[in-house]
Amino acid sequence: MRTYLDCIPCFIKSAIEMARLVDGNEIRHKEIVDDVARLIPEFSLGCSPPEMARMIYKAMARRYGDIDFYKNIKKQSNRAAMALYPRLKEKVRTSQDRLLTAVEIAIAGNVIDYAAKNTLNIEKEIEKIFTKDFNHINKTVFDYEAFKAELDKSKRILYLADNAGEIVFDRVFIEEIPFDKDIILAVRDKPVINDALIEDAQECGLDKRAKVMSSGVDAPGTVLKYCSKEFIETYKSADIIISKGQGNYEALSQERENIFFLFRAKCPVIARHAQVALGDIVLKSLKMCGRVSQGISNPLFNTGMLKPD
Amino acid sequence: MRTYLDCIPCFIKSAIEMARLVDGNEIRHKEIVDDVARLIPEFSLGCSPPEMARMIYKAMARRYGDIDFYKNIKKQSNRAAMALYPRLKEKVRTSQDRLLTAVEIAIAGNVIDYAAKNTLNIEKEIEKIFTKDFNHINKTVFDYEAFKAELDKSKRILYLADNAGEIVFDRVFIEEIPFDKDIILAVRDKPVINDALIEDAQECGLDKRAKVMSSGVDAPGTVLKYCSKEFIETYKSADIIISKGQGNYEALSQERENIFFLFRAKCPVIARHAQVALGDIVLKSLKMCGRVSQGISNPLFNTGMLKPD
Numbered sequence: 001m002r003t004y005l006d007c008i009p010c011f012i013k014s015a016i017e018m019a020r021l022v023d024g025n026e027i028r029h030k031e032i033v034d035d036v037a038r039l040i041p042e043f044s045l046g047c048s049p050p051e052m053a054r055m056i057y058k059a060m061a062r063r064y065g066d067i068d069f070y071k072n073i074k075k076q077s078n079r080a081a082m083a084l085y086p087r088l089k090e091k092v093r094t095s096q097d098r099l100l101t102a103v104e105i106a107i108a109g110n111v112i113d114y115a116a117k118n119t120l121n122i123e124k125e126i127e128k129i130f131t132k133d134f135n136h137i138n139k140t141v142f143d144y145e146a147f148k149a150e151l152d153k154s155k156r157i158l159y160l161a162d163n164a165g166e167i168v169f170d171r172v173f174i175e176e177i178p179f180d181k182d183i184i185l186a187v188r189d190k191p192v193i194n195d196a197l198i199e200d201a202q203e204c205g206l207d208k209r210a211k212v213m214s215s216g217v218d219a220p221g222t223v224l225k226y227c228s229k230e231f232i233e234t235y236k237s238a239d240i241i242i243s244k245g246q247g248n249y250e251a252l253s254q255e256r257e258n259i260f261f262l263f264r265a266k267c268p269v270i271a272r273h274a275q276v277a278l279g280d281i282v283l284k285s286l287k288m289c290g291r292v293s294q295g296i297s298n299p300l301f302n303t304g305m306l307k308p309d
Numbered sequence: 310m311r312t313y314l315d316c317i318p319c320f321i322k323s324a325i326e327m328a329r330l331v332d333g334n335e336i337r338h339k340e341i342v343d344d345v346a347r348l349i350p351e352f353s354l355g356c357s358p359p360e361m362a363r364m365i366y367k368a369m370a371r372r373y374g375d376i377d378f379y380k381n382i383k384k385q386s387n388r389a390a391m392a393l394y395p396r397l398k399e400k401v402r403t404s405q406d407r408l409l410t411a412v413e414i415a416i417a418g419n420v421i422d423y424a425a426k427n428t429l430n431i432e433k434e435i436e437k438i439f440t441k442d443f444n445h446i447n448k449t450v451f452d453y454e455a456f457k458a459e460l461d462k463s464k465r466i467l468y469l470a471d472n473a474g475e476i477v478f479d480r481v482f483i484e485e486i487p488f489d490k491d492i493i494l495a496v497r498d499k500p501v502i503n504d505a506l507i508e509d510a511q512e513c514g515l516d517k518r519a520k521v522m523s524s525g526v527d528a529p530g531t532v533l534k535y536c537s538k539e540f541i542e543t544y545k546s547a548d549i550i551i552s553k554g555q556g557n558y559e560a561l562s563q564e565r566e567n568i569f570f571l572f573r574a575k576c577p578v579i580a581r582h583a584q585v586a587l588g589d590i591v592l593k594s595l596k597m598c599g600r601v602s603q604g605i606s607n608p609l610f611n612t613g614m615l616k617p618d
Binding site for chain 1: 314315321338339354488515
C-alpha cells in the first residue's frame, strides 16, 4: 500500500508520542517534530507507510540514540496478555470451531497495538477483547474458508508477527495448527514502535511451537527490500504466509505470494484501502481477491509518479 | 493560549482538508503539505494557534490565490441554521430562563464549526443540537451568574463572532440582550476557514440588532496584533467582550479585558488548557477566574523561550 496524505499528520503524532515516552523536554520534542517536518518534502507517496516510518525512526535515533522507546510498554503488554493466555486457550477448547475461534482471537489481539501506543490501560483493553463476542464484530472481508483450505494443504507456514503482547494471541492461534506443519514466526530485527522482537516471542513462549527468526527489517512492517537474504528465502519458499497487523498489510498488500492478511482495521486509510469498515476484523486473501484495490482514487497514477498497488 | 505540539498534526490535517475542497489533484495537495511542513521549523510554540494557522493560510494562498475555500460550506451552514431559527426562538420563548437558554443555544451552535470542517451533514448536526437537552451536556466551567451580572451593568458589548451558520445561534442570543445596550459584532476581515465575514452576518440578519464590523484580522481567531486600529479602539472601549469559539479563546486567553469565552471544547488541547472535559460547553470568565491556567506543564517556560499565558 502506498502512503496517503492522511498518513502524514499521523507520522508527526507518532513521533511526538515516542518523544514523550523518553522525557518531558518539550524543546527536544519540538526539535524532533522539526526533523520529521523537514523529511516530509522528501517523502514520495509511492512508498509504503512503514518505509516512511523507518525514515522517521532513523531521524529519532539521531537525536535519542538507538533506544527502545516502547520497551516498558512491550513488557507490560506481554505480561498482561500472558495472564490471559489460559482463558484464551479455554475459549478455543470450548468453541465449536477451534481454528475459527483461534483466528478470531489472533485478529482481536491486534487491538493491543492501539492500546499500547495510546497508553491506554492495556489490561483493561485486553479484558475487553476477551469478553467481546466476536460475532458482534463486523467482518466485511473474512476469507475463512479459503484460508482454511490453503492452510490444510500447506506444509511450510510463514507467520509475520506484529506487536508485543499481541503475539500471545498469535500463540493461541498457531497452537491450533496441526503438528505436521512447519511454522516459522518472523519478527522485526530492531526495536521499532511496539513491534515484537525475538525476545518478546521467547518471553511469550512462541518458540515452543514455531521457529522464531528475525526478518532483518527495522521498519514497522515487513518491507521486503530491507529484509535479510535468509528471510527472503524463507518468504519465497513458504506455502502460505500469514501476515499480521496493519504494518505488514501496508508493506505487502501489493505482493503476489500466497498471503493472508489478518488485522483489525484501526485506521480509516487502511480500512478504505482494504475495502472494509473501520473497526472490522479482517482476514483478507490476496490470492482469492486478485490484486487488492487501489482504494482511494489517485491522480498520481496517471502521471506515472506512482504505480498502482 | 500558546501552541502545543499536538496542534501541529492538526495544522497539516486542516491544510489537506482545505486543498481537497478545491480539487482532487493529489500532486498539488502534496505540494501544499510540503509547504506547511517547511513552515513547521519556523513555528514558535510561543505563538497562538491562530497565528500559525494564518501563516498556513498565506502559504495556501501562494498556491491557490486568495480563494474562499469554505464559501459553499459557509452558505450551506447559514441556510441550514436559518431554517432552524424560528424553532430556536421558540425554545427561548418557552424556557424558564430566557437568557440562560439563549446562551446555551449560542454555545451549542459552536459545534457547526466541526460539522462544517469535517463535511458532516450540517443539517443533521444542527438538528441534533436542537433536540439535545442542554442539561445533559457537561458544564465544568460555566460562570453564568457572573456573566449575567457583568452583562447587566454593561452598556457597550463587543461580540466576537466565530463561524458561518453558528452566527444564527449567536443572533438568537444577542436578541435576548436588552435594547438599551449597544452591541458590536466583529467578524474576520478576509475568508479564513469557515469563519463568518460581514456578508454572513448580513445574510443571517445579525445586522438588525448589532452593529457589524470587521476586526481587520485574517487569522481564525482575534489576534490583536493583526487587528485594525478601529477594532482595537472598539475592543478597548467595550464594557464586556463576548468571545465566541475556540479560535478566539486561543487568541485572547492571555488578555486582561473583561472577556467571557463561550465555546464548545472540541479539541483535547483546548479542553485541557481551559480545565474542562472534551465536549463540555464552556462559559469562562477571565475576570472571575483570574488568569487562565497554563494548562500543560511546559519546560519552555523555564528557559525563557515562552511566557506563561
